[in-house]
Amino acid sequence: xxxxxxxxxxxxxxxxxxxxxxxxDGSALSVLWGVPFAGLLLSIALMPLLAPSFWHHHFGKVAxxxxxxxxxxxxxTFGAPAAGISLVHALVAEYIPFVILLTALYxxxxxxxxxxxxxxxxxxxxxxxxxxxxxxxxxxxxxASMLLIRxxxxxxxxxxxxxHVVVFFxxxxxxxxxxxxxxxxxxxxxxxxxxxxxxWTVRQIFPETLFxxxxxxxxxxxxxxxxxxxxxxxxxxxxxxxxRAIGFDGKVNFALLxxxxxxxxxxxxxxxxxxxxxxxAEVGLPGLMRDVGLIVVALVSFKLTxxxxxxxNQFGWGPMQEVAKLFAGIFLTIIPVIAMLKAGTxxxxxxxxxxxxxxxxxxxxxxYFWATGALSSFLDNAPxxxxxxxxxxxxxxxxxxxxxxxxxxxxxxxxxxxxxxxIGNAPNMMVKAIAEDRxxxxxxxxxxxxxxxxxxxxxxxxMTYIWFR
Numbered sequence: 001x002x003x004x005x006x007x008x009x010x011x012x013x014x015x016x017x018x019x020x021x022x023x024x025d026g027s028a029l030s031v032l033w034g035v036p037f038a039g040l041l042l043s044i045a046l047m048p049l050l051a052p053s054f055w056h057h058h059f060g061k062v063a064x065x066x067x068x069x070x071x072x073x074x075x076x077t078f079g080a081p082a083a084g085i086s087l088v089h090a091l092v093a094e095y096i097p098f099v100i101l102l103t104a105l106y107x108x109x110x111x112x113x114x115x116x117x118x119x120x121x122x123x124x125x126x127x128x129x130x131x132x133x134x135x136x137x138x139x140x141x142x143x144a145s146m147l148l149i150r151x152x153x154x155x156x157x158x159x160x161x162x163x164h165v166v167v168f169f170x171x172x173x174x175x176x177x178x179x180x181x182x183x184x185x186x187x188x189x190x191x192x193x194x195x196x197x198x199x200w201t202v203r204q205i206f207p208e209t210l211f212x213x214x215x216x217x218x219x220x221x222x223x224x225x226x227x228x229x230x231x232x233x234x235x236x237x238x239x240x241x242x243x244r245a246i247g248f249d250g251k252v253n254f255a256l257l258x259x260x261x262x263x264x265x266x267x268x269x270x271x272x273x274x275x276x277x278x279x280x281a282e283v284g285l286p287g288l289m290r291d292v293g294l295i296v297v298a299l300v301s302f303k304l305t306x307x308x309x310x311x312x313n314q315f316g317w318g319p320m321q322e323v324a325k326l327f328a329g330i331f332l333t334i335i336p337v338i339a340m341l342k343a344g345t346x347x348x349x350x351x352x353x354x355x356x357x358x359x360x361x362x363x364x365x366x367x368y369f370w371a372t373g374a375l376s377s378f379l380d381n382a383p384x385x386x387x388x389x390x391x392x393x394x395x396x397x398x399x400x401x402x403x404x405x406x407x408x409x410x411x412x413x414x415x416x417x418x419x420x421x422x423i424g425n426a427p428n429m430m431v432k433a434i435a436e437d438r439x440x441x442x443x444x445x446x447x448x449x450x451x452x453x454x455x456x457x458x459x460x461x462x463m464t465y466i467w468f469r
Contacts, residue, residue: 024078024086024336026343033336034348036070037383040329045378045423049445059322063329070333085281086335092281095331097193097291098186098382099324102142104260104294104301105183109143110315111253111305116246120156122224125165126217128152129172133213136177137184137202139257145174145427150313153438161227163442166435167451168220172213174427175419179209179412183264185425187376187385187414194389195396196407198268204408208467212416215459250309256301263293319430327382334383341390353391363392365468369409373417373460377424385414409468416460420452421445 043062047055055062075083118124128148136144152169156162178184180202182192188201248254267290274285309315340347345354356367368388375384388410392399399407418425422432422445432442443451 024082024339026336026339026341026348027346029336029340029343029348031340031348033070033074034340036066037330037333037337039069040066040326040333041383044326048423048429060325063326067329067332070336074336087332088278089281090331090335092278092283094190094193095328097287098189098331099327100291100294101183101189101260101264102140102186102323103320104298105140105143106146106320107298107301108253108256108260109139109147110313111250111256111301111309112147113249113309113312114147114151114246115249115312118151118155118246120152120159120165122221122228124155125152125224126221128155129168129220130213130217132169132173133177133217136173137180138261140183141174141178141185141425142427142430143257144177145169145431146313148173149431149434150438153435153440157438159228160232161230162440163435164220164223164227164451166431166440166442167448168216170428170431171419171452171456172216172220174431175425176209176212176216176416179205179415182268183261185415185418186382188411190382190386191389191396191407191411192264192268194394196400198265200400201408201411204404205412208408208412208416208463211463211466212459216455219455249312250305252304253301256297259297260294263290263297266290314434319426323426330383334386337387338390341387342394349391356388356391363403363406365405365409366464368392368406369413369460369464369468372410372413373420376414376417377420381414381418381425385410388414405468412463412468417456419456420449422448 040063043055043066047059047062071083071087074086118128128151132144132148135147139147149166149169152165153162156165175185179188182189182196182198182201188196191201192198267286270286272285276283276288337349340349341352344350347353352371356364356371358364372384372388375387389399389407392403392406392410419428422428435442442448
């Protein structure tokens with residue numbers, strides 16, 4: 001049974017009496033309620049490595065099983081109305097808008113093909129990475145990664161050493177570049193849905209982003225120049241002929257990308273008293289219009305994009321389906337975890353709250369930066385952001401003002417440190433898979449961590465002393 005189907009059935013079964021359901025008291029929950037959430041994230045982290053064939057064919061069933069492992073006992077213990085209202089709130093307020101935005105960005109970016117053959121010199125490669133860093137905050141790390149990774153690999157297919165190019169692409173385009181707007185990376189969009197202003201992150205962590213991206217570009221240019229000038233680095237013949245002029249196919253999608261940005265912006269600034277309550281979850285008119293508009297944009301993009309462009313881009317729905325199915329389970333199983341964190345020091349996760357809190361009771365931005373980043377490295381950075389967003393109080397008005405350094409640390413940790421491993425952010429694995437399909441011998445899971453540990457971690461230490469003390 002597909003995840004969307006069992007979620008719908010569970011919600012319908014619990015609809016009667018939902019209005020009477022109370023908020024979950026996290027202080028009364030046992031830490032065991034977090035086992036399904038931890039189990040799902042560990043499955044995402046380990047099963048692709050330990051049982052890749054099984055995971056490829058059954059990841060949706062695994063996510064569904066963990067979701068039901070939480071929902072069924074919760075309904076038995078606290079009643080169907082309480083389970084149902086929690087489920088519907090997670091779907092309507094967070095999951096559905098989240099997936100709709102990702103789908104729109106994925107579809108639009110998949111309709112743009114960069115044709116022709118560039119030649120991968122250190123200067124050109126650095127320029128592509130810099131452009132990707134800028135695009136990532138406007139079309140998402142997934143969109144920018146899918147747009148640029150294939151032409152970047154084609155540009156370097158006449159070189160002997162290419163893996164380092166893809167590794168830095170993951171560092172910069174698939175992660176760090178998406179730190180400035182809610183369009184850039186899923187954690188920031190979840191913050192936007194929670195009430196964080198659209199331009200808050202660009203005002204707060206622009207210096208940190210500029211430092212990290214600038215440092216990575218400089219290190220990459222030096223390293224790529226060293227490889228480029230080695231003997232026999234360039235192959236005798238370029239596998240990609242220069243027969244096609246450099247340009248773009250599917251240009252209509254640039255306009256559609258602008259529509260996506262406009263829809264998200266308008267939904268953030270438009271204040272309307274019109275809203276609907278669906279089983280306890282409030283749906284405002286601006287958010288509804290944004291989501292409907294994004295669906296229309298995705299449909300128009302798919303309809304207007306020539307089939308040849310999709311073929312050239314090797315466009316398919318597999319990656320998007322995987323993200324949608326896995327996040328359905330994540331958004332469901334994270335419900336009790338968030339409730340327990342909201343309980344603060346009186347809840348089961350009081351030790352976590354204490355670890356990121358100074359003796360005087362104020363939050364410690366440095367600890368928030370590293371705690372959020374450490375979990376984002378091995379789990380998924382979107383739910384990790386939610387966990388620490390709620391640990392810090394969960395009130396966007398307070399977090400954007402009084403506790404702005406704390407929210408900045410959470411945002412930076414979730415986005416930047418998603419680059420520490422292949423599983424830290426969804427585009428990482430997608431880029432790795434595309435590179436290997438094109439013949440690039442990528443580092444192993446732990447080999448990649450040697451790259452990130454040697455390059456990223458020292459930069460994060462410097463950032464801590466400059467910005468998060």
